[in-house]
Amino acid sequence: MILRRPLVFRSGAERLPGVLLLGAAVALALFLVLPLLALLVGSVRDDDGAFSLLRFVEFAATPGMATAAWNTLWVAALVTVITVPLAFLYAYAIQRACLPLRGLWRLIGLSALLGPSLVGAIAFIQWFGTQGVLKAWLGGASVYGPVGIVMATVYAAFPHALMILVVALATADGRLYEAADALGASRWRRFRTVTLPAAKYGLISAALVVFAYSVSEFGIPKVIGGNFPVLAVEVYVQVVGQHNFGRGAIVALLLLLPVLFAFAIDTWVQRRQQASLTARAVPYQPRPDRRRDLPLLLYCLLLATAMFCVLGMAMYTSLVRFWPYNLELTFDHYIYGLAEAGVLAAWQNSLKIAALTALFGTPLVFLTAWLLERTPARPAALGTAVRAMAALPMGVPGLVLGIGYILFFNSPDNPLNGLYHTLTIMVVATVVHFYTPCHLTAVTALKSLDREFEAVSASLKVSRFVTLWRVTLPVCLPAVLEIARYLFINAMTTVSALVFLYSSETLPAAVAILNLDEAGELGPAAAMATLIVLTSALISLVYSLLTHLLLRRHQAWRHFQR
Amino acid sequence: MAHLDIRQLSKRYGQFVALDHIELAVDEGEFLVLLGPSGCGKTTLLRAIAGLEMQDEGEIVHAGRDISRLPPGQRDYGIVFQSYALFPNLSVADNVAYGLNSSRNERRLAKQRVEEMLELVGLPGTQAKYPAQLSGGQQQRIALARALATAPDLLLLDEPLSALDAIERVRLRGEIRALQTRLGVTTIMVTHDQEEALAMADRIVVMQQGRIQQIGEPRDIYRQPGNDFVADFIGRGNLLTAERVGPHHARSGDLLLRTAAELPAGATARFYVRPEDIRLHDTLDQGENTFYGHVLKCEFLGPYSLVTLRAHTADGRPLVAQFSSNYLCGREIRPGAMLRLGIPAEHLQPLPEAA
Incomplete structure (x- = not known):
């Protein structure tokens, strides 16, 4: 029996969460799914753009690939x-x-x-x-x-x-x-x-x-x-060294498979893990x-x-x-190897990328998780799609994502072509690359809140957005700060996706290490690595202090939590 | 027209029918309790009234306004959940004032209203505390104050007492009922606890498998259960099958029973006898509706004892009788003893034929 679909009258404010979630879905599709699809399509096309499996045949025949x-x-x-x-x-x-x-x-x-x-x-x-x-x-x-x-x-x-x-x-x-x-x-x-x-x-x-x-x-x-020889380096050599994007796409696909496979298993295993710890459990305390x-x-x-x-x-x-x-x-490696050689700009680039990643990534991740977990009444398929896309980045090596970005955004037919080589695309790639752990942190925090907060607000005629601001966000603040810190540090240290996306003006610090090493400049490379480590350590310290102060000063209620 | 009118309300989750054409009319100022086992649809019905679940079919009319398709915010009710759902980061005052207008010139009024509400629920002076500093019962009162602060026309309570310990539960149920009577706010409460329902309700709606089994005042529900399910779910009872031998007489095994109620035509009659309706007689008493019973087991439970007996009924199933301690006056009942028992004619209520 087909039931009549409920016709629900909704005001603009009621419809807003659905619209926002659609926006998140479009963004994830555009910056995650489409680049990966471009990679797939790129691998089954010959140089003239016609469908062909020639590249796979060619690849299999390449000496050394099997090794x-x-x-x-x-x-x-x-x-x-x-x-x-x-x-x-x-x-x-x-x-x-x-x-x-x-x-x-x-x-x-x-x-x-x-x-x-x-x-x-x-x-x-x-x-x-x-x-x-x-x-x-x-x-x-x-x-x-x-x-x-x-x-x-x-x-x-x-x-x-x-x-x-x-x-x-x-x-x-x-x-x-x-x-x-x-x-x-x-x-x-x-x-x-x-x-x-x-x-x-x-x-x-x-x-x-x-x-x-x-x-x-x-x-x-x-x-x-x-x-x-290993596959990951092979991708780099093909794409950066020989500009052979098609071959690079094949190797990237080959890399993607075991990783995706590993994470598919993990997802399946995690799903079976339930209720290992019941509410009656008594925490184990080791004795000396x-x-x-x-x-x-x-x-x-x-x-x-x-x-x-x-x-x-x-x-x-x-x-x-x-x-x-x-x-x-x-300090010569710092002064002559980095500053005088003009490589110090790379460190500044990385700071910029990391700050922007944390600044835009954190609200994006948290808001999307909030829309998924705490707002009802949207097409269920949309929620499923966003959930799936949020889990996908965990199974996509940065290298693969980077090549997908090249194939997708570097294509002259793409209206977003202008983004290629910009700082923006590097920030976007980083947010997408590290999306899943942040998403999981946000979801866990949001799930731990009482299910009925939004229902209570609705009964009191308070908008869910007001409740997000007055209750949900303050309660989830530790998770939000943790996401920001995670994004910042990973953006600061990552090489894999960005190595395909930078231009001479947007060279990030971690990639600069690679280039310095290639030039035989191990001292300056170590200096750059040290700068990154110190920056990350400093940010972690600031994070700890901030969390401590913020929670103490403005969240007195936490002290009473049992 | 009733204050809250629910017509032909249905809701399914896939194959599962949560609500099956529910018809219910709630009067103004009434305390109505939805009672049933888990999964019977009582909570779904409450959430549909609140607009938290959308029914597939049917209408809900509240105070003459069709609210069937309105989002929760456009309906007029306050709600208290089992978990209380107090905002942990807001003080008691901010929690209670959450639904009040917080614009600058209204702030003084809001403050006053919070004071009033806290007074009402018996927790004056707790404004500055945080929910985590309060006991479960106190948190429940704050949740109630928050729900009532906006003076809603309808109060919805979703198992409000089930997270509390037994003593607190009994105390709070009395307080909630007294408060409701004082304010006269139409209230619908969901519970699976029959004692709670009997103690608090003006009327009880017994639900099972998405359907209303019976609606009635607590006494009627208990005394005259409409069907086997209601009889079974509310209190303990003995099902007695008998052969109709006259308009007021039935025979079950060796027992000839007179009934006050007229028996419907048909060969068999079924009676539902409450344990406390079985009386203890002198061993030689030959009055009507008396018979011998053989004690199988006697459980002493403080204020009363539960006695399991075997009598010569049609199916020979043991009967359970409940004797209050003051009724027994210290008389001891031991397994193996033979007792003279009786069931007054007015307590033999014929049950409708099992579906």
């Missing part, structure tokens, strides 16, 4: 196998042991996020390269190649896995541990039957994120990979236990030292005249 694909896969697998256990134990130490200075360990564990992925590559060259002090540790193997790639990628991917696992281990049902103890389970059995199963989804998620990260990372193999805490403390100390040595080496490199022969401390 590159195989290398990409096994390196990613190896990186995953090393990173996830390392991060799991570290997260376990932070969450489930009684360590002194827990906050510090966590901070150091996440420190790699402050800089571009190239920091690790530069530091490992200095430590283990031709002139490296620890060269002997590699026992004759060269760091320029898979060894260096794996080390640097593990370093760069570690905090991404750590973030997920810290959350996965943050909540546990203390009653299960008490039950295990009461039943006389051994320490190992308790770990195997209680701790591991509870963290299972976090582990799978972390593994997939690390795998995807490694597959799509190209700055690291570019800098430290030597002649070791020397036999467990001491080894874990040593482990944290070891890893933190290693991470500190990586970051420290990159900074040190920027301050010494010529590693390792002339260790005189100097």
Whole structure:
């Protein structure tokens, strides 16, 4: 039976949320879906624009491509196998042991996020390269190649896995541990039957994120990979080096597949994870236990030292005249290598991009999430479409997005062609690239609010927009600030999408490192990396202070929350 | 015409029928309770009246105005939710004043109104506090004050007491009812708690599977359930099947029962007997409607005892009787004992044939 569609009279203000959501859908379609489609279409067209699968045939026949694909896969697998256990134990130490200075360990564990992925590559060259002090540790193997790639990628991917696992281990049902103890389970059995199963989804998620990260990372193999061919670098060589967009599109597609696949699995796995923690659960509180805490403390100390040595080496490199022969401390790399050489503008560009990304990205992300979560009465398909598009960027490597942008916006037929090479398109690409985690943060915050706030406002004849301003936004302020910080720092450190989009005037800092390294200027490259790290650290500090002050001064009500 | 008139209201979610042609008329100043198990459609009906759900068919007319298709903001009601939905970042005063005009010259009036409302719900002087500083019952009162501050013509309460502990619930239900009587505001409350419904309502609407099963005053609903579902859902009871042997007589096994009500024509009659309507007689009492029962189980519950008995009824199903402690006067009932029981003729209400 077909039911009569409800005919609802709506005033302009009632219709506004639907219109706004449509706007968000159009923006996401334009700046995410269409560029990806352009990539797909570009791969099945020959040079004259006719449909052809010739490029795939040609690609398959290209010598070395199969090797590159195989290398990409096994390196990613190896990186995953090393990173996830390392991060799991570290997260376990932070969450489930009684360590002194827990906050510090966590901070150091996440420190790699402050800089571009190239920091690790530069530091490992200095430590283990031709002139490296620890060269002997590699026992004759060269760091320029898979060894260096794996080390640097593990370093760069570690905090991404750590973030997920810290959350996965943050909540546990203390009653299960008490039950295990009461039943006389051994320490190992308790770990195997209680701790591991509870963290299972976090582990799978972390593994997939690390795998995807490694597959799509190209700055690291570019800098430290030597002649070791991987797909990500192949894309860069084809597109930037040889201007072969069609070939680039094929390789990008090849990159997109495993990553999309990984995130599809992750989405599916996450959906199955429900109600692992019920409302009756009692939070687990670890008690001091020397036999467990001491080894874990040593482990944290070891890893933190290693991470500190990586970051420290990159900074040190920027301050010494010529590693390792002339260790005189100097600001020459900053003064002559960056400022005098005119490369410092890149840092300013990045600041601009990061500030604009945070400034426009945060309201866009939050408002879209709000429209999705807190406004009713729109075509349900529109909501589903926006949700899907908001989840998509997580599965799209920046590299792939960047090529999509070239193919889409650089096309002379596109009316938006004028955006190409501008700062605007770089900001847009960055917002889109990092959209999903921000979206999830906003959705989680919005979902935690009482379902009926809008209904109550409506009954009191108060517009939902007033309620957004007076209630929703203040309550979600911590999430909003977190989104802004996340966007800023990632915009500051990202290479992958922007490397295809910049012009000589809009060169961003992280890409400048790549170019400096290519020119053999490791000192100035390290100096630029240091500048980025310091900027990110400063912003994080400002963020912490701001959150602290803002919440204390204007949100007194939070102190009473239970 | 009724103050709030609901005509042929229907709502489906896919295959699930939430509301099935609901017809309901609410009088001005009435306290109406929608009662039923979860998923019976009571909340959907309330949300449809509030404009939070849009019905597929049917009309809602409030005070002579067709509001069927109006958005919530253009209807005239105040609402209190189970979760209270108080704004955590606003003080009590700001919460209560949320729907009041906040323009500069109205501000003094708003302040006065907040004071008045807090006085009304018995929480004067709490203006500066935040919701998290209040107990559940206090939060509920603030939610009520906020809903009533704009002097709405209709008050909607969505399971307002279910998040409270038992003692607070009983206290607050009395207060809400007293407040409603004082203000005379037409009120519709949703609950799944029959005791709450019986205690508070002018009239109860019992719902099941999207349909209204019975509408009536609490006493009638309890005394004369319209069908098996209502009988079962409200209170405990014993279903007694019997053969009609006369206009006022029926036989169930060895029991010959006289009924005050005239039995409808037909071979079988079904009676719904409340546990407290079973009387205890002297062992040798041979009065009408008396019979022997064999005690299977006796549960002492403080103010009363629940006794499970077996009598020679038609289907031999055990009967449950409830004896209040003062009725028993300290007499002890043990399993295995034989009791002389009786059911007064006026308490044998014939149930309509099961659907």
